[in-house]
Amino acid sequence: MAADSKDSLLRFRSEFPILASTTYLISNSLGAMPAQVYEAAHAYADTWARRGVRAWEEGWWQLAAEVGDEIGALINAEPNTVSCHQNVTTCEAIVASCFDFRGKRNKVVYSDLNFPSVMYFWEAQRDRGAVVEMVPNDDAVHVNTQRLIEAIDETTLLVPISHVVFRSAFIQDVEAIVERAHRVGAYVLLDSFQATGTIPVDVRKLNVDFLCGGVLKWLCGGPGVAYLYVRPGLAEKLEPKFTGWVANRLPFAFEVGAQRYTQGAYRFMTGTPNVPALYCARPGLEIIARAGVENIRQKSKRQTARLIELAARRGWVVNSPHDAERRGGTISLDLPQAEVVCAELLRRNVLVDYRPNAGVRMSPHFYTEDRELDFAIAIVDEVLAEKGVAAR
Numbered sequence: 009m010a011a012d013s014k015d016s017l018l019r020f021r022s023e024f025p026i027l028a029s030t031t032y033l034i035s036n037s038l039g040a041m042p043a044q045v046y047e048a049a050h051a052y053a054d055t056w057a058r059r060g061v062r063a064w065e066e067g068w069w070q071l072a073a074e075v076g077d078e079i080g081a082l083i084n085a086e087p088n089t090v091s092c093h094q095n096v097t098t099c100e101a102i103v104a105s106c107f108d109f110r111g112k113r114n115k116v117v118y119s120d121l122n123f124p125s126v127m128y129f130w131e132a133q134r135d136r137g138a139v140v141e142m143v144p145n146d147d148a149v150h151v152n153t154q155r156l157i158e159a160i161d162e163t164t165l166l167v168p169i170s171h172v173v174f175r176s177a178f179i180q181d182v183e184a185i186v187e188r189a190h191r192v193g194a195y196v197l198l199d200s201f202q203a204t205g206t207i208p209v210d211v212r213k214l215n216v217d218f219l220c221g222g223v224l225k226w227l228c229g230g231p232g233v234a235y236l237y238v239r240p241g242l243a244e245k246l247e248p249k250f251t252g253w254v255a256n257r258l259p260f261a262f263e264v265g266a267q268r269y270t271q272g273a274y275r276f277m278t279g280t281p282n283v284p285a286l287y288c289a290r291p292g293l294e295i296i297a298r299a300g301v302e303n304i305r306q307k308s309k310r311q312t313a314r315l316i317e318l319a320a321r322r323g324w325v326v327n328s329p330h331d332a333e334r335r336g337g338t339i340s341l342d343l344p345q346a347e348v349v350c351a352e353l354l355r356r357n358v359l360v361d362y363r364p365n366a367g368v369r370m371s372p373h374f375y376t377e378d379r380e381l382d383f384a385i386a387i388v389d390e391v392l393a394e395k396g397v398a399a400r
C-alpha cells in the first residue's frame with residue numbers, strides 16, 4: 009500500500025518545479041532544483057550588478073565559510089571546520105598535498121568500489137611516491153571490510169574511501185576502518201558524497217580525519233560546491249601545498265614569499281571560491297535541514313525496501329544491499345537489457361540512470377511519492393514486455 013497520504017515530507021514537493029513534470033528518481037546523480045534557486049541566482053546577479061567589487065567585503069568573501077558551516081551543521085562538524093571547493097577531486101588533492109609520499113609511510117589504501125575520479129587522482133600520485141593498494145572485492149555491491157582492514161598497515165598514510173558506494177549504495181563500516189587506520193597511525197579521508205543528505209553523517213562519532221562530498225546530489229545544491237571537513241586538532245598541524253591566497257592569514261596584505269597559513273576552515277582554501285554556486289547551494293541545504301536527515305533516512309529505508317520488494321516479485325536481480333542498515337538511498341536493478349530499459353524510462357520522463365556493473369539506478373528522495381515508484385516499475389514491466397524480454 010502506498011503511504012503517501014501519511015508522508016509529511018511530501019509537503020516539500022511544491023518547492024521543486026521539476027517534480028510537476030517528471031518522475032524524479034535520480035538524486036544520486038543530480039538532486040532536484042529548489043524553486044528558491046531562481047531567487048538565489050538573481051540575488052547573486054543583483055549584488056554583482058549593484059554593489060560591484062564592494063560585494064567581496066559585504067559578504068562574498070565569507071560566503072564559503074558560511075556555506076561550509078551550513079554543511080557542517082548537517083554532519084555535526086564544529087563551526088569553522090568545513091571549507092568549500094569546486095568538486096570532490098579537488099578536495100582529495102588538497103588533502104594529498106598535506107602529505108609527503110617520499111618517506112616510509114607512503115601507502116594509500118582503498119577499495120575497487122571507490123568512485124573512479126577519486127581513483128584516477130590517487131593512481132596519479134604514484135609518480136609522487138605513493139604506493140597505491142586498491143583492494144579487490146568479491147562483487148560489485150559490497151566492500152570486503154576485513155580485506156580492506158588487512159591492507160591497512162604501519163606503512164599506510166591515507167585511506168581515502170567512499171562512505172556509500174556509488175554503484176550499489178553499500179554503506180561502509182567506517183567505524184571499523186577508522187579504528188584500524190588510527191591504530192596503525194594512518195588517516196581516513198571519507199568521501200560522503202552519496203551519504204550526506206540521505207543518511208545521518210556525524211564526523212565526531214565517526215572520528216574521521218577528513219570528510220568531503222558535494223552538494224549537487226542528495227543536498228539539492230547544484231554543481232560547483234564541494235565541502236572538505238578537517239578534524240580540529242589535526243587541521244592546525246597541516247600545511248597543504250595545494251594552497252593559495254584565500255588560505256593566507258592576511259590575504260589583503262598581499263605579502264610576497266612563502267604561504268603563512270590562516271587558522272580554521274580557510275586554511276584549506278586555494279584561490280577565489282565559486283560565488284554563484286555558493287549562492288545556489290543554500291536553498292537546498294536549508295530545505296534538507298528543515299526536512300531533517302533522520303526523517304529522510306527513515307523514508308528512504310522504507311522506499312528502497314519497497315523497490316526491492318517490487319523487484320523481487322518480478323525476479324529481478326538487485327545490486328544493492330538487502331540489509332537496510334547497510335543500504336544508502338539508491339537501488340541498482342540489474343535488469344535484462346538495462347541500458348535499453350534506462351533509455352526508454354528517460355524517454356517517458358522517468359529520470360534514472362544506468363551504470364555498468366550496477367544496472368538501472370533508482371533513487372527516491374524525501375520528495376518522492378510511493379506511487380511514483382510503482383509507476384516507474386510499471387513502465388519497466390511495459391518496456392520489458394514490449395521488448396519480449398522475460399524476467400530472469
Ligand SMILES: Cc1ncc(COP(=O)(O)O)c(C=O)c1O
Nearest residue numbers: 095096097123125174201202222
Ligand atoms: C562517491 C562519489 N565521489 C565523487 C563523485 C564526483 O566527484 P567530483 O565532485 O570530483 O566530480 C561522485 C559523483 O558521482 C560520487 O558518487
